[in-house]
Structure formats: structure tokens, C-alpha cells
Amino acid sequence: MKKIVVTGGLGYIGSHTVVALQLAGFEVVIIDNLSNSSLDVLQGIETISGIKPQFEELDLRDKPATISFFKKHLTIEGIIHFAASKAVGESVTNPLLYYENNLSTLITILQQIQHKKQISFIFSSSCTVYGQAEKMPISENAPIQQAFSPYGNTKQIGEEILQDTAQIANGLQVISLRYFNPIGAHASTEIGELPNGVPQNLVPFITQTAIGLRKELAVFGNDYPTEDGTCIRDYIHVVDLAEAHVIALKRLLDKKHETSFEVFNIGTGKGSSVLEVIESFERVSQQKLNYKIIDRREGDVISAYADTTKANTILGWKATSTLDEAMLSAWKWEQKIRKTN
Ligand code: NAD
Ligand code: WQD
Numbered sequence: 001m002k003k004i005v006v007t008g009g010l011g012y013i014g015s016h017t018v019v020a021l022q023l024a025g026f027e028v029v030i031i032d033n034l035s036n037s038s039l040d041v042l043q044g045i046e047t048i049s050g051i052k053p054q055f056e057e058l059d060l061r062d063k064p065a066t067i068s069f070f071k072k073h074l075t076i077e078g079i080i081h082f083a084a085s086k087a088v089g090e091s092v093t094n095p096l097l098y099y100e101n102n103l104s105t106l107i108t109i110l111q112q113i114q115h116k117k118q119i120s121f122i123f124s125s126s127c128t129v130y131g132q133a134e135k136m137p138i139s140e141n142a143p144i145q146q147a148f149s150p151y152g153n154t155k156q157i158g159e160e161i162l163q164d165t166a167q168i169a170n171g172l173q174v175i176s177l178r179y180f181n182p183i184g185a186h187a188s189t190e191i192g193e194l195p196n197g198v199p200q201n202l203v204p205f206i207t208q209t210a211i212g213l214r215k216e217l218a219v220f221g222n223d224y225p226t227e228d229g230t231c232i233r234d235y236i237h238v239v240d241l242a243e244a245h246v247i248a249l250k251r252l253l254d255k256k257h258e259t260s261f262e263v264f265n266i267g268t269g270k271g272s273s274v275l276e277v278i279e280s281f282e283r284v285s286q287q288k289l290n291y292k293i294i295d296r297r298e299g300d301v302i303s304a305y306a307d308t309t310k311a312n313t314i315l316g317w318k319a320t321s322t323l324d325e326a327m328l329s330a331w332k333w334e335q336k337i338r339k340t341n
Contacts, residue, residue: 001026001027002025002026002027002077002078003026003027003028003029003073003075003076003077004021004026004027004028004029004076004077004078004079004080004249005021005028005029005030005031005076005078005079005080006018006028006029006030006031006053006079006080006082006090007030007031007032007060007079007080007081007082007083007105007109007137008031008032008037008042008081008082008083008084008124009030009031009032009053009080009082010030010034010037010038010039010042010055011032011036011037011082011083012182012192012193012194012238013034013035013124013179013182013238013241013242014030014080014082014083014184015037015039015044015045015191016191016238016239016241017080017241017242017245018030018045018049018053018070018242019024019045019048019049019186019191019240019242019244020243020245020246020264021080021245021246021249021264022049022051022053022244023049023265024172024250025056026246026248026249027307028053029053029054029055029056029076030042030053030054030055030056030333031056031058031060031069031081031083032055032058032266033057033058033060033083034057034312036077036085036086036196037194037230038194039277040147041191042055042101043192044139044186044190045205046192046294047188047190047323048190048191050315052339055160056069056298059099060083060105060108061101061104061105061108062110063176066105066108066109066112067108067112067227069236070109070112070113075192076119076250077118077119077120077199077253078119078120078121078122078206078252078253079109079113079121079122079124079294080121080124080245080249081106081121081123082100082123082124082341083096083105083111083126084101084110084124084154085097085101085102085151086151086182087151087200087235088149088151088200089149089200090151091148091150091151091152091154092150093273095150095312097148098151098154099150102151102154102158103158104134104157104158104160106158106161107161108308110161110162110165110169110172113169114165114168114169114171114172114227115169115171116171116172116173117160118171118173119171119172119173120173120174120175120249120252120253121162121166121172121173121174121175121252122174122175122176122177122245122248122249122252123156123158123159123162123174123175123176123177123178124177124179125158125159125176125178125263126152126178126179126182127157127178127179127180127234127265127267127304128147128148128149128151128155129144129145129152129156129159129178130142130143130145130149130178130304131139131144131145131146131147131152131301132145132301132302132303132304133145133304136271136303136304136305136336137269137271137305137306137308138265138304138305138306138307139265139269139306139307140178140263140264140265140310144156144258145192145323146338148299149299150306153197153265159176159263162174162176162261163261163272163315165169166260166261167260167261171198172260173249173252173257174252174260174261174262174320175249175252175257175261175262175263175264176261176262176263176264176266177244177248177263177264177266177304178247178263178265178266178306179189179236179241179266179267179307180233180234180235180236180265180266180267180268180304180306181233181234181236181267182200182203182235182236182237182238182241183201183203183235183236183237183238183326183327183330184203184237184238184239184321184325184327184329184330185238185329185330185332185333186238186239186325186333186335187239187329187335189329189332189333191332192238192305192333192335192336192337193238193330194329194337198214202217202274202277203235203277203330204235204330204334206277206278206281206289206330207281207330207331207333207334208334209289209291209340210281210285210287210289211334211335215292216290216291216292217278217289217290217292218279218291218293218294219275219291219292219293219294220274220294220295220297220300221293221294221295221296221297221300222275222293224294224296224302224303225302226273226302226303227273228276230271230273230275231273231301231302231303232266232271232272232273232275232302232303232304232305233271233272233303233304233305234250234269234270234271234272234304234305234306235268235272235277235323235326236266236267236268236319237320237321237323237325237326237329238326239320240319240320240321240328241266242270242331243317244264244266244311244315245315247315247317248264248315248317251315251316264311264314264315264317265306265307265308265310265311266306266308266311266317267305267306267308267319268305268306268308268319268323269305269306269307269308269319270305270323271303271304271305272323276323277301277323277327278291280323280324280327281327281331283324284328285327285328285331285333328335334336
């Protein structure tokens with residue numbers, strides 16, 4: 001069994017990917033410091049896959065502990081690196097937290113693995129690196145824009161660090177996956193998104209409003225140059241996204257990659273407006289959502305959806321879930337967690 005380390009493996013995307021890896025026959029070791037997740041997730045993973053993953057509670061900012069971890073796990077063949085801080089607004093008020101947690105950790109890990117004969121590395125990047133792209137859909141060749149936030153900057157710099165390191169470290173092969181907007185939860189409702197405090201992202205805000213935790217959803221602007229005036233995004237089901245990691249990892253392990261650093265957009269290829277997301281929610285939940293239109297949110301791009309040709313043809317991955325399916329899974333998850341908590 002090939003042994004894969006998943007950093008941030010108890011988090012939202014990490015936990016779904018751990019399940020996908022286990023079901024694909026990999027042995028998984030999770031690293032997480034529980035800063036944005038809980039130990040209960042381990043049970044959820046085990047309930048779905050029937051396999052309890054190995055877990056090391058470890059803060060990747062703790063360099064000696066991270067070095068010890070990699071000394072103990074010499075036989076690992078791959079790393080999927082999710083661990084990071086991800087709140088865009090917080091990154092503006094506390095940039096050093098973001099540069100430290102998202103970049104110093106990456107550097108420490110690379111220092112431990114750069115001399116290995118063969119090691120595959122998958123990086124969690126983001127469509128945020130494109131900023132407001134000129135052309136839709138956005139292909140991987142679209143220019144990287146000046147980052148709007150320190151968070152976005154950590155993804156750009158993270159990719160550069162990886163590209164430079166893969167250039168000189170012969171055994172290191174990297175795929176950077178640029179996620180569009182992950183939403184939804186596992187169909188079992190055993191794992192899903194657990195936002196800390198007031199959600200900043202659209203879908204958890206919708207489901208929390210519908211369940212009665214929030215009074216109403218504020219829609220940030222309806223005067224954008226789009227069909228209904230609200231912003232367009234590419235919402236991808238987290239289970240499809242998780243599967244992309246397994247496929248990318250296999251590409252590296254099977255030595256199918258063309259260069260030591262490759263980039264793929266991971267989205268559905270379809271743009272949906274904020275109002276379309278609300279309509280989808282109302283359709284699948286069969287209830288009206290309380291919302292009002294307010295001013296634009298600073299920093300929002302008008303439109304961002306992926307050209308997925310490269311992921312479809314070269315990686316051999318394609319999103320399979322519809323927006324309605326993803327919204328229904330998010331709604332079922334919200335109902336489940338409020339019932340049990
Ligand atoms: P998440 O917060 O749910 O998961 C991250 C996990 O990493 C958490 O369990 C947290 O406890 C852990 N972690 C954070 N810092 C750590 C540290 N120093 N040491 C050990 N563990 C640490 O986030 P997510 O939504 O699952 O995102 C995963 C990755 O994908 C992140 O790198 C994020 O930037 C990236 N990403 C997320 C989105 C999104 O919308 N969710 C979009 C694009 C990219
Ligand atoms: C989606 C749409 C909002 C909340 C963020 C990060 C980005 C990436 C994904 C990690 C926008 C609108 C939202 C609300 C609203 N993460 N909205 N009311 O802005 O595309 O990207 O998450 O890499 O870096 O910036 O996602 O879910 O915040 O917003 O009207 O209460 O919903 O204006 O149009 P976004 P989002």
C-alpha cells in the first residue's frame with residue numbers, strides 16, 4: 001500500500017480527500033493541528049471508509065516536530081498539502097500569520113523531502129491567483145494577477161516556491177491544483193464544511209440562514225455587468241474536487257506527468273450567479289431563502305469560471321455533480337449538524 005501524508009486532512013477539503021484516497025487503496029497519515037477542525041472528523045472518515053486513518057496532531061510551524069515526523073515516516077510516497085489559513089479578510093488584518101502559516105510550513109516540508117529519490121506533491125492552490133481574468137472561461141495560461149490579499153499572495157508565492165524547488169530537486173514532482181469554489185458535503189453526511197463563526201463564503205451562509213442561525217443572507221451587489229447583476233463563480237462539489245487529488249496523485253506516482261511542476265484548474269467549467277445559487281438552494285430544499293441585496297463587497301471579482309479542458313484531457317478528470325446536487329448535499333449536512341449539536 002502506498003503511504004500518503006495529508007496535511008490539513010481533518011479540514012473541509014482534506015477530509016473528503018482522505019476518504020477518496022482510502023477508497024482508492026492508499027494508506028493515509030493525516031497531519032493537523034486542529035486550528036480549524038476537530039477530532040470528530042476522524043470518526044466521520046472511518047464511518048465512511050471503514051478505515052481509521054493514522055493521525056498525528058502536529059503544528060507544521062513547529063519545525064523540530066515536523067522534522068521528527070518526516071524522520072519517522074521515511075517510506076511516504078506522496079504528500080497532499082492542504083494545511084493553511086484561508087480567511088481572506090483575516091489575512092489583510094494579520095498578514096504575518098498568513099505568510100507564516102501558509103509559507104513557512106511549506107518551506108519546512110520541502111526541506112524535509114527535497115532529497116528523496118521520488119516524492120509526489122499536490123498543492124492546494126486557488127483561482128484567486130487569476131484575480132479578475134480578462135477572458136472567460138479562465139485557462140491555466142491566463143496571467144497571474146497582482147494578489148488582492150496576503151492570502152492570495154501566499155498561493156502565488158507557494159506555487160513559485162514549488163516550481164523553483166521542483167526544478168532542482170530531482171525526485172520531487174509537483175501538481176498544483178487551482179480550485180474554483182468548493183461547496184457541498186459527502187453524501188453520507190458524515191463529513192462536510194464546518195465554518196468557524198460567521199461564514200464568509202456564500203453556501204454555508206445560505207444553509208445557516210435557512211436553518212435559522214442567521215437572519216438573512218446579504219447578497220453583495222446586483223449592479224455587476226452580468227446577466228442578473230450578481231457575481232459569477234464556478235461552484236464545484238467537494239467530492240469531485242477530492243477525486244481530482246487522487247487522479248493527480250496517480251499521475252505523478254505513475255510518472256505520467258510531462259514536467260516536474262504542473263498546474264490544473266479544478267472547476268466545473270460552468271459559471272453560476274449568486275441568484276442562481278440561491279434559486280438552486282430554494283429548488284432542492286423546497287423553501288424560500290430570506291435574502292436582501294446590499295452593496296458590493298470590496299475585492300470581489302465580477303466573474304470567475306474555469307476552462308477545464310486541461311484537467312479533462314490531460315489529467316483525465318471531470319466534475320460530475322450538478323449545482324443542485326452540491327447544494328442538496330450542503331443542505332443535508334447543515335440539517336444533520338444542527339440536529340446533533
Ligand atoms: P480548512 O481550514 O477546512 O482545512 C485546513 C486544515 O489545515 C484545518 O483542519 C486546519 O486545522 C489545518 N491546519 C492549518 N494550519 C495548520 C498547521 N500550521 N499545521 C497543521 N495543520 C494546520 O480549509 P479547506 O477549505 O479544507 O482548504 C484546504 C486548502 O485548500 C487550503 O490550503 C486552502 O487555502 C485551499 N483552498 C480552499 C478553498 C476553499 O474555498 N475552501 C479554495 C481554494 C483553495
Ligand atoms: C461567492 C459569491 C460574493 C457571501 C473566496 C476566496 C477565494 C477562494 C474561494 C480560497 C461572491 C457572494 C458571498 C455572502 C454574497 N478561497 N456572497 N453574500 O469570493 O469567490 O472566493 O472563496 O482560495 O480566495 O476569496 O467566494 O463564497 O466568498 O463568494 O453575496 O454572504 O457570493 O460576493 O460573488 P469567493 P465566496
